[in-house]
Amino acid sequence: MPTYHWSLLSLPEIQTDLLWFLTMVSCGLGLLYFVFVFIIRNKLSRKAQKVAEKKKELAPLVSQFLFFEQTAPVEEKKDYLHSKVEIRELIKSDFNRLVLAEILFDLQKDVSGETRENLYALYKGLGLHHDAFEKLRSRRWEVISQGILELTQMRVEESYMFIRRFINHRRGVIRQQAQIATVTLKNEGIAYFLDTCKHRISEWQQLKLLDVLRNFDDFVPPRFKIWLTSKNKDVVLFALRLIRYYNQNDANRAVIQLIKHRNNQIKTEAVQCLKEFGVMEARDTIKAAFRKSNAGVKIAMLDALAEFGACDDLAFLMKVEHSDDNFTVRSKAMSAINTLAPEKIMPTDDIREPSSADIAFALVAKPEDIESVEIHPDPIPESKEAVIQDNQPENTKPDNLIPGENEPEEELQPEVVLLEESESKEEQQQDHASIIMEEDFEVPELKDENQVLFDLCVKEEFNDIIDEAKQEEVPQYLPLNFLPLVETEPEMEAMEMENTKNSITNAKPVEEEEKFEQDLNSIINKLEMNDESNKPKIREQVPDFIPLVVENQEENEKSDVDTSIREMEVTTEIVFSGAQHGDGAVPDHNSQAVVDLRDTEVIAEEVSWQQLLVENDIDLQISPDEEIEIEDVQQDDFPVFSIFREMFRDFDSESKLILLDEILVVGEHKEWCFLATLSNDKDKRVRKKALKIRHELADKLGIKLDSTTITKESEPKTATHNKLVTDSRASEMEKKLPLEYCFFEGQLAIYEDQRALEPALNQQNGSGKTGDLPLQGESY
């Protein structure tokens, strides 16, 4: 533990006398300072006041001198002479001279014309410039600068020789003042300045010098090319700028040489100079000097090449565009290429190719196209875009549109080319379904962005459903009842009906039908010739769920086939059109559009599918009564969505049984339709109960099962029906059939799973009922 002695910790002795002395000195100095400032300020104020008073006194005198005219009256001349004598006495005083100089210096800034010239003359006449000369001899730089400025402003040309020696003064302010004075006072001053200037010439100084030269009335510029060889690079630079300003294009060779200069600023200026003069000879030099230049110079060079380059420079520009490290240079090179050869480089980044839906949407935006299709009585338009036009919803038409008074048909051609070129067949097939979906289930209220979102959602949902359908064991038909039920407005509906009538009127269905029948007959004949052994088998595969087949069994084979083909068309029409049109013999507007939408490949597939039907001798005849009934059901039920569908997808059998009871309580027509699908359920109890509930619900809702339906349900499924389509063919059909024909698959019930269920159902019911195969008109 250290010990401290109190004696060492004692405070130092304070010498109060010294402190008082220092305080007094500080106060004295402060007082002295304030007194000094006060005195100086008063002196300056008095001087300023004195000068102001003197100015007021001398200003009229100066005015008298400035506005004196020799033609003045004698009295005025006498006054003038008196004033002259007076002012001579006044200028003997330095102060008066100073005030006079100030007056004249200030006035020269505010007056112009003859008065200013008189003022210059008065300044020199009074000998005030001698005072300015004296200032030039001063050692103080601000005085020298003031003297130079005064002599320059008062246009004392005699001072030129005295001032120009300050051009290379060590002080920048004096130097710059002298440079401007030299150039201002005499025309040859610029030449002397450029010859002798050793120091740097700032950009601002160059601008001021250029401004002085520009304001000369009678300035004859020298040939500035002679200073391109100056040792001072700023002189070279200024000379280049002067050459450019005065358009002295007689120095092109020297300027081209300067492209090789080491200084980038000079190179840039030289390139810009050559660009302005359009010197094509400089191209090779520019290209040679390009590599060792910095980015700024390169950009200037590319700019020049874009201005006066030729096609043989494109290779160089392409190389720069590919190889240069600097993005700006590459970008400039691309710009130069596009300038020399427009559209040589097309934009590639972030370019989104329009999908077929986009193009279809763009075509929809031309309502006159719809009219053009309706006007021309072409029942089967061959081009795809015509089909799309045909399918356009009527509500896309602007209200103020007058059909037939729109753009000529030629304007359609580029869009046709665009469509045909941009879309590959794969894209067509891929987007085929989405186009139909958009057209059939259009939502008129959607805006453009919403339309795109809607497309995406529909596609995603569609893909999900396809995936689900592949995974599920139960019927593989596509449940499209997730789509919103679109209720068309009565006006729109009326318009559609009217358009359909027009199209029906304009169409030639009979001829087309006959042609189609002929084609099919030829196909059937070929098939019969090639495969006679299959014929009896085909005969056995007549589906018994279509009642009219039974009625027409007596007819001969050919008429069966013809009729079936005809009825198949009717069915197609019913399914696609939503059965809005009564005449089944004529293809309806929408179904026509769907048929038209197919490309050749799809048509080929359709033919193979039709061939398949023919091979299996599927008779699709429908009686007129049933046809109307089917139409009604279609109108009522399509699309049908039951909330129970989602529940039944994931629930276990016990839950399903409970839900079936609930369906009976709360069920409606859509639930009645949904119950039909439960005939494919894995659990036997569910199938049985579903059948029972369905019948009870039908009673509750008052749904009358017509004779044909009852007949179908009561008739046992024959083995031939089970063999309607072989496994391989079913899968083949799944692959081949266009999506829009999935409706048919559901209607024909050509799924093996369903067939597998039928014996069990028959056994359970004992009535030989086929269960609940989706009937025609009972869409899902």
Place this chain on the structure above:
Amino acid sequence: MSDKQILLAEDDELLASLLTYRLKKAGYEVISVFDGQEVKNQLAQKIPDIIVSDIMMPYFSGIELIEYVRNELRSGVPIIIISSAGNEENVLSAFELGANDFIAKPVSPSELLVRVNRELLKV
């Protein structure tokens, strides 16, 4: 011509003196004032035959002077504006408010005299 009175409003005394001398020499009666307040006082006493005013003045700018004369005094006395070069915006404002003519600095006294004569002949 001698009975015409000119109100010259210019804050630069030297220039005002020079112009006053020139206008007086031309036979006009010139009242020279150096700021906007003096202009108002002068106008309260008597409306001159013509007003020559700088745009930039202390207390009361040339623009305000025009507005005052046209809107408050309801006078159609000719007004010539003196403005620095490049002060285009103020000049346009002055013309919109009712200035009759404009002359740029540096001023040529002879030119000003011609313009004054012309404006007075219009009255």
